[in-house]
Amino acid sequence: MLLYPERGLVLNATATAVVELCTGEHTVAQIVAQLAGRYAQNEAAVYTEVTQLLGSLQERGLIRFEAEGAVVP
């Protein structure tokens, strides 16, 4: 569960795998590459799913994209 003021977001297994990589040390491209490798999936499909999820988390203010490209919790 991702907790923020007065609420929590229950993440499914896939979303959890993405968020666990949002440590500030990885770019979106690196996250996509890791997950595509781990689950033996097509990178383009993974990219679509990952960016959709990160976009909705960013709108909620739960992550942000750094200038250097890293994703920060």
Added chain:
Amino acid sequence: MNASFRPYTMVAELTYRCPLRCPYCSNPVDWARRRGELDTDTWLRVLREGEELGVVQLNLTGGEPLLRQDLEVLVREAHRLQLYTNLITSGLPLARERLQGLRDAGIDNVQVSIQDVSAAASDRIAGVSSFDRKLEVCRWVKELGLPLTVNVVLHRGNLANVGELIALAERLGADRLELANTQYLGWALNNRQALMPQRQQLEAARAVAGAARERLLGRMEVLYVTPDYYADVPKTCMDGWGQRFIVISPEGLMLPCHAAHTIPGLKFENVRELPLAAIWSDSTGFNKYRGEEWMPEPCRSCDRRGKDFGGCRCQAYHLTGDAAATDPICKLAPSHALIVAARAATMDEEPAFQYRSPLRVPSNP
């Protein structure tokens, strides 16, 4: 008890004491007579038992939680238990060093209340000079790398300033702005005529807040809480009585909401005497309005009964005298005329505030 009832959030009201005197304070109007705050060890046990029951969110509030000298100890334990810990504060009395200490102890978010956009207007509501200090505290929060929520209670005196309030929160670098219309219970019910806006004021403010919410998406979350007096259906109070929330009052009563103990005839247990798990499952006060069995018509056969759970029990009691009545907010409630009359009364001239204060002791005749 239904096994799906699980407390996710604990609201820890550490004290009813507060340097502010806001006329819409949600503490009971007889707060000064409720004596004997829990000691540190009891609060530590309450946090541990809450976590075991399923609590993941902790709101440290009051009164003013900073008045507790053991706040750091409680925060450290909450952090150890991996609770998401939100400090809900007026910002007074606080030094930057203490805030830094609280950050190091593991506070996750700081929510600072601001009453209006200028010192004169804000201090008039707070009943004490505090505005400039609050802005300074907001700046410290951001400088120390903590997430900041700015909270403003809205009423007829500041609704026109919502645009400026949003701009102020942006300048402060707030991550979240909570624009919460007054809930008319406790002190706010006593001051209802002085606080209640007219519909056109609310609609103008809602439009401004809605546009800002879109514009600031991803930078600052803008929340606008509609006042239930201008809604047709009741709010889902506390996500349902005794379903998701635990409130612990300063003297140790475990409650389904912060005002439940103002309803006479309900029995609530004290955490000094019983474990939280026993209270959660067996308390007659908690079980009284859980589920749907207690509901009268029109709730009992209503399609919304699983959504709003009949609305707010405290509001039902304080407006009709019957805590089991349908919330008068609902347009189907037999007592809805009370709300219509209260809205109509806002046309009158604005009376003076009754500030939050200790109850006056009657002088000798």
